[in-house]
Amino acid sequence: MTIAKNNSSRLLSFFDEFGKLSIFAVRFFKEVFKPPYEFSELLRQCYNIGIKSLLLVGVTGFIIGLVFTLQSRPTLQEFGAVSWMPSMVGISIIREIGPLVTALICAGRVGSGIGAELGSMRVTEQIDAMDVSGTNPFKYLVVTRVVAATLMLPILTIVGDALALYGSYLVEFNKDDVSLQLYFGEVFSALEFGDLIPSTIKTFFFGFAIGIVGCFKGYNCDKGTVGVGLAANEAVVYTSMLIFILDFIAVLLTDIFYE
């Protein structure tokens, strides 16, 4: 009885939260096209979110490429299908692993950062101070970060993908002495246009999710330093969940369209 009650109240608060997030997102779309634009702050955020995540995304992608190829090589060898390696790696990395891993890494690094930064600004009244000084804090803080995350994630994904493929190539080069041109030629001949477009489009959505959830959590942070930690934490958890859901929807839609 109490468990049911507890669960239903949890479900209710989940929908409450989701509703508030939607209102927050609507507000974003209302403000994003309205002048004045905060270009210099947008550039700064692109740098913070994009350039500063490059190393992490690159290294992770590279290692995933290496490991993925090393792990799947024996199995392919058993079936005498090692020549399929480039196409298999290409398809799985570009379609799925690259976008997903990049988005999850950014949810951890960028989402929590945004949640904590805006949360502490809220708690120490810096957001109120901005409001008083005639700058719309929603525009200055939220819009710039969400736009930057949306624009930067596709770029980060491309970098991650490229390094993962390069890692995979290094393994093949080590074992079979294939040339870079040949390897990448094989990778891209296996890919269709239908692979590239949807997997790029979904990274925009991943970026948007990371930005909007991080901002939502930080901007509406409760009082106190506990609130800031919670904002950062929840930003990561919610964003990761949302990324999986979005990915599922993306795969479903692609499946329908390219049948």
Next chain:
Amino acid sequence: MSSNKELTQEKKIVVSIQDLFISFGDNHVLNGFSLELFEGENLVVMGKSGCGKSIMIKCLIGLQSVDSGSINIMGTEIANLEKEQLDDLRTEIGFLFQGSALYDSMSVRENLDFPLRRHTNKFGVLNNTDAMIIEALRSVGLESAIDLMPSELSGGMKRRIALARTLILKPKIILYDEPTTGLDPITSKEIVLLMKSIQETYKTSSIIITHDMDCARAISNRMILLIDGIAYVTGTFEELSKSIDPKVKAFFK
């Protein structure tokens, strides 16, 4: 005493709050609070921690919505204002936040520059903000800190920089939320002197929220005690300190 009364009566009212009610759920914070601030006056508001002082001055600047009551600032009813009009009015009001609220990610110069970015209606387009920044820093005696980051400043310096940031728009009204709390007695005294000199130089009217008796004695022209969500009693520091009401006496122990 009577001459003091006459003086205030002929003065213009710059801020007037009437019957303000604010509650958070069952927590009725303000229950019909009223206040009048006269031109050129330093009005001290005192009250127990958590009685709603910060909430009350946040209403004045449109950071907090009210349940009912009217707030009039220099002849404008703020409830009916559009966002732009509110922003224009805000250029006339300086607000010193309880925790200074300097922007952590910006240097002192950028902190002071920030209010100048949008509030250009008041001064026209600005091309030399540096001169204004330096002037504001000079008035708080911290020109040397211009390129430091907030994390490199002490609590007292932060308070001064925050004060410089509120001064930069040359406001007619300044709202101080506990300007001396958390500072040592000597630094507190410096801040009080600074507030006095600001009032004399810029002819501002101020509402000062404080727990600090020395600060209240030094700066107040008039005091209000906020008790149980209303303006319980109003008078000069001497009048209140001689009061025999136990609730008032409790403050002056």
